[in-house]
Amino acid sequence: MSLSPEPVAVSVRNVRKTFRGGVTALHDISLDVARGEFFSLLGPSGCGKTTLLRMIGGFEEPSAGDILIEGRSVLGVPPYARPTNMIFQNLALFPHLNVFENVAFALRIKKQSAAVISQRVEQALALVRLEGYASRPVEKLSGGQRQRVALARALVNDPPVLLLDEPLGALDLQLRLQMQQELRQLQRAVGATFIFVTHDQGEAMSMSDRIAVMDHGEIVQVGTPENIYNDPATRFVAAFIGSTNLLEGRISALDANSVKVDCAGMTILAAPQAAVQLGQPVTVALRYERLELRADGQVTGLVTDRSFLGNMVRLAIRLPTGLALYADIPAADATQVGVGADVTFGWAPGSPRLLAG
Amino acid sequence: MNHNRLARRALGAYTIVFYIALYGPMLVLALLSFNDSDITGLPFKGWTFRWYATAFSSRALMEALVNSFGVGVLAALAGTMLALLLALAFRRQIRFQGLIFNLVLLPVIIPGIVGGIVLLIFFGYLGIPPGLYTTVLLAHINWVLPFAFLTLYPRVHAFDRALEEAAMDLGARPLQVMRRVVLPVLAPALLATVMFSFTLSFDEFVRTLFVTGFDATVPIAFWNLVVLQLAPFLPAMAMIITVISIAASLLGFVFTRNSRAADPSHRIA
Numbered sequence: 001m002s003l004s005p006e007p008v009a010v011s012v013r014n015v016r017k018t019f020r021g022g023v024t025a026l027h028d029i030s031l032d033v034a035r036g037e038f039f040s041l042l043g044p045s046g047c048g049k050t051t052l053l054r055m056i057g058g059f060e061e062p063s064a065g066d067i068l069i070e071g072r073s074v075l076g077v078p079p080y081a082r083p084t085n086m087i088f089q090n091l092a093l094f095p096h097l098n099v100f101e102n103v104a105f106a107l108r109i110k111k112q113s114a115a116v117i118s119q120r121v122e123q124a125l126a127l128v129r130l131e132g133y134a135s136r137p138v139e140k141l142s143g144g145q146r147q148r149v150a151l152a153r154a155l156v157n158d159p160p161v162l163l164l165d166e167p168l169g170a171l172d173l174q175l176r177l178q179m180q181q182e183l184r185q186l187q188r189a190v191g192a193t194f195i196f197v198t199h200d201q202g203e204a205m206s207m208s209d210r211i212a213v214m215d216h217g218e219i220v221q222v223g224t225p226e227n228i229y230n231d232p233a234t235r236f237v238a239a240f241i242g243s244t245n246l247l248e249g250r251i252s253a254l255d256a257n258s259v260k261v262d263c264a265g266m267t268i269l270a271a272p273q274a275a276v277q278l279g280q281p282v283t284v285a286l287r288y289e290r291l292e293l294r295a296d297g298q299v300t301g302l303v304t305d306r307s308f309l310g311n312m313v314r315l316a317i318r319l320p321t322g323l324a325l326y327a328d329i330p331a332a333d334a335t336q337v338g339v340g341a342d343v344t345f346g347w348a349p350g351s352p353r354l355l356a357g
Numbered sequence: 358m359n360h361n362r363l364a365r366r367a368l369g370a371y372t373i374v375f376y377i378a379l380y381g382p383m384l385v386l387a388l389l390s391f392n393d394s395d396i397t398g399l400p401f402k403g404w405t406f407r408w409y410a411t412a413f414s415s416r417a418l419m420e421a422l423v424n425s426f427g428v429g430v431l432a433a434l435a436g437t438m439l440a441l442l443l444a445l446a447f448r449r450q451i452r453f454q455g456l457i458f459n460l461v462l463l464p465v466i467i468p469g470i471v472g473g474i475v476l477l478i479f480f481g482y483l484g485i486p487p488g489l490y491t492t493v494l495l496a497h498i499n500w501v502l503p504f505a506f507l508t509l510y511p512r513v514h515a516f517d518r519a520l521e522e523a524a525m526d527l528g529a530r531p532l533q534v535m536r537r538v539v540l541p542v543l544a545p546a547l548l549a550t551v552m553f554s555f556t557l558s559f560d561e562f563v564r565t566l567f568v569t570g571f572d573a574t575v576p577i578a579f580w581n582l583v584v585l586q587l588a589p590f591l592p593a594m595a596m597i598i599t600v601i602s603i604a605a606s607l608l609g610f611v612f613t614r615n616s617r618a619a620d621p622s623h624r625i626a
């Protein structure tokens with residue numbers, strides 16, 4: 001018997017989900033989310049991230065495997081008896097209740113006294129900065145305000161685990177960025193574990209302590225945002241997160257310190273990885289922003305397109321071999337570079353990554 | 358240009374004819390109900406309210422009104438309740454869904470006179486004594502149910518299940534979800550269904566004629582009066598009945614509109 005609190009808030013163990021009709025949404029998923037962590041499930045639509053979240057909330061049952069919350073299995077436990085609360089994709093605010101009654105819902109179910117209810121609802125509304133909105137009908141609120149009501153309604157119970165199903169998807173960009181920040185601050189303030197589902201890699205990167213990248217019902221990689229960005233485990237992760245040149249090639253030389261990959265006539269040096277062999281076909285990932293204009297660069301090519309991104313300029317470059325690459329160059333360095341120009345560029349050693357798959 | 362104007366005039370004329378055909382007879386009836394003449398029918402001999410006074414002092418009509426309200430309210434409530442349960446069940450995948458759906462709607466297309474005979478035989482076979490709150494009520498529930506279901510089903514079907522999941526997530530058990538979320542959100546649609554069902558029951562004649570014993574609902578009482586005596590107060594009586602029917606339907610439409618923009622002022626206690 002351990003006296004210290006369980007450090008794992010949610011543990012997903014070998015969970016599989018097969019829907020009626022035989023469609024498998026999740027294959028053997030295992031995952032530990034630490035207490036107090038802001039954890040994101042990131043992937044394209046249909047990857048199974050929402051199904052996994054709904055299973056943690058109790059809205060779907062796994063076909064196999066186990067889910068533990070705070071160390072206890074919740075298999076067969078209905079949503080109303082789980083220590084989780086959820087922010088739904090469409091928020092699911094009760095249209096027949098005003099802001100106060102929406103937030104008070106869970107407390108009324110628990111038959112709390114009127115004094116306790118009004119005190120806790122006020123606290124929750126203050127937490128999301130909606131003081132003074134208590135008597136407003138919910139459909140008279142703006143998108144951001146509705147978001148906050150949903151948060152207050154879910155947090156009024158002090159759930160140890162909050163599940164968020166793409167709640168920011170419907171907001172416009174400015175508001176979304178603001179809500180991302182607020183969510184992060186809110187999570188630090190209440191100290192709860194947040195499990196956040198999103199298909200937006202930027203959102204996941206900026207908010208999360210750790211991210212699980214999912215594809216086709218499987219977890220492809222779990223790690224910190226830096227870790228996943230800098231060291232994508234697969235071609236899918238590299239392509240899904242950030243902007244990456246994916247170059248097909250063959251290993252042409254191999255020693256203890258480096259691997260030479262021949263990509264359509266261009267030789268790229270990469271750090272060696274275990275279990276690669278001479279002649280093996282591989283993919284090299286090279287982030288757009290890792291390419292830099294340098295007189296002593298490895299490669300020369302022709303600029304075929306140029307788009308201004310604000311702080312960066314994106315150049316499309318065609319090499320004499322026919323290979324096309326993209327480079328994101330700091331805007332200040334690219335003022336003289338236009339379409340039709342010949343550019344010499346290179347990259348720092350360690351930038352190219354060898355990928356499996 | 359010319360052609361256009363001609364078409365527009367023709368359309369205008371058609372519209373006028375259309376509305377006269379639709380509402381003309383009703384207007385004549387309204388006029389006759391105020392006709393100060395002892396013979397039902399034209400010519401118009403001046404304005405009077407005495408036929409309304411006669412109608413309201415008619416015992417037969419008053420009894421029939423009480424009967425119709427009693428049966429109408431009960432049939433509407435029972436029909437709406439059954440329709441709600443059915444609509445809720447239809448949100449899940451159930452066996453023979455299509456078949457059940459069609460069976461529920463069958464009474465709509467069965468001719469009224471056949472429906473009446475079938476019910477008469479059925480009640481006789483079961484030994485249910487004819488009467489207002491036995492055979493008539495059952496016949497009316499049977500008649501009202503498919504319409505109540507058709508009114509309610511789209512609303513229940515469109516009900517956002519995330520609301521139920523959210524309630525459950527916040528600790529509500531299934532019955533609490535029903536009482537605190539599903540019913541309040543559907544309340545306007547339910548009220549509308551009750552009003553429409555009441556109108557249907559209030560106006561039902563053929564089936565009632567077959568299964569009622571000696572009790573008279575409003576249409577039955579009216580029929581008796583028409584057959585026995587072409588009383589001069591019949592137009593006034595007809596107007597009273599029409600106004601009740603229209604009022605109930607209008608209320609139903611008001612509730613229907615409200616159910617689209619769910620009432621935000623409602624609070625649970």
